Amino acid sequence: MLDARLARAAHLLPALTAPPALDDPAWAALLDAATVQETQLFRAPRQLQRLAEALPDQLAVARAEGRALRILSAGCATGEEAFTLAAIAQQAALDAAPGTALEVLGVDVCRPALDAAAAGHIGPHLGAPLSSVPARYLPWLEGADGAPAPHAALRRIARFRRASLLALPDDLGVFDVVLCRNVLIYMTDAARAQVRAALARHLRPGGVLGFGPTDDAPGAGFARLGEGLYIHG
Ligand SMILES: C[S@@+](CC[C@H](N)C(=O)[O-])C[C@H]1O[C@@H](n2cnc3c(N)ncnc32)[C@H](O)[C@@H]1O
Structure with missing residues (x-):
């Protein structure tokens, strides 16, 4: 490849x-x-299940502060990860914090990938697009015709932006959840360290940071949640 x-x-x-x-x-x-755009809806489902378990606490903080819960998909490729996170957040909000506003931002450098993401186009990458989606999340990600299609509610909360993780714009703001999976593997040690530091700066204290299966744990200041997820502070 x-x-x-x-x-x-x-x-x-x-x-x-x-x-x-x-x-x-x-x-x-x-x-x-x-760049390599391999991705899939609900890629690494055990990690996402763990994240779903952590979301009620994150939603409670956002709600108490009267703001939206904010999630970043760092290296979002064609958007499957961002729509997956949007589905998990919508379901968690319905279950635990109805009415809480949600924002999901996908960031990548690849223009065609971002175009596909913004169009809500879900293609076959690592197999049948819906094959890893747990049944309870299918209504968010499956169209009426059985084809993969993000629900209109997910399209409303998911945004995509072209930016490099090596130079993240300050106006991105701070997130409650940051996922950066299967991206650092393509970088040099120096670039990896730079991106990790930048992602930590864009994470709210108490927020959740997640990496891919080949990535190292973040350093001091993070506690392990399990499944490659860490809590800040
Ligand atoms: C293999 S995909 C991973 C997609 C998704 N995170 C997942 O795990 O399914 C890697 C993505 O990272 C993006 N990428 C690589 N270097 C980047 C950088 N410096 N800034 C932003 N995106 C980058 C690539 O364009 C590609 O879309």
């Missing part, structure tokens, strides 16, 4: 003369061609 991506991107390399700038057309095209 890496060879195929490098071959697709090779003709862009001569145009690159400066460090990566997201808005430089050659760098943007290279990032579109070289």
Whole structure:
């Protein structure tokens, strides 16, 4: 897969003369061609189940502070992770905190992936799109015709934005839950450390941070929740 991506991107390399700038057309095209968008609805369901168990506490804080519960999908690819998080949050709010406002933001560098996410297009990536979705969440993610389709309520709360995790804009604000899965694996040690520090800065004290199966635990200041999830502070 890496060879195929490098071959697709090779003709862009001569145009690159400066460090990566997201808005430089050659760098943007290279990032579109070289990044890997493998993803799936309810990828790693045990971790997501653990997150669902942690959400009532997060919702209670947001409600007590009179604001929306905010969730970040960092490296969201084509949006399946963000819509999964939106479904879990909607269900948790219905069960435990009806009426609490919800916001889910997906951030990525790949323009075609973000276009698919914004269109709510769920494609086959790692198998049949609905195969990992637990039955109670199917009404959020399955259309009337049985095809995968995020419910209108999820489309209303999920937003997508192009940004690099290596240079997250300050105006992203602070989140109650940050998930960064299957992204750090593609980075150098230095970039990984930089992204981890940036994600921690965008996490509310008491919020939940989640990583992928190959990622290290965050350092001091985080307690283990299990299944690759950590609580801040
Ligand atoms: C393999 S996908 C993972 C998608 C999803 N998080 C999941 O676990 O299913 C990795 C995504 O990270 C994105 N990515 C890689 N480096 C990035 C960076 N520096 N900033 C933002 N997104 C990045 C890629 O474009 C790709 O869409």
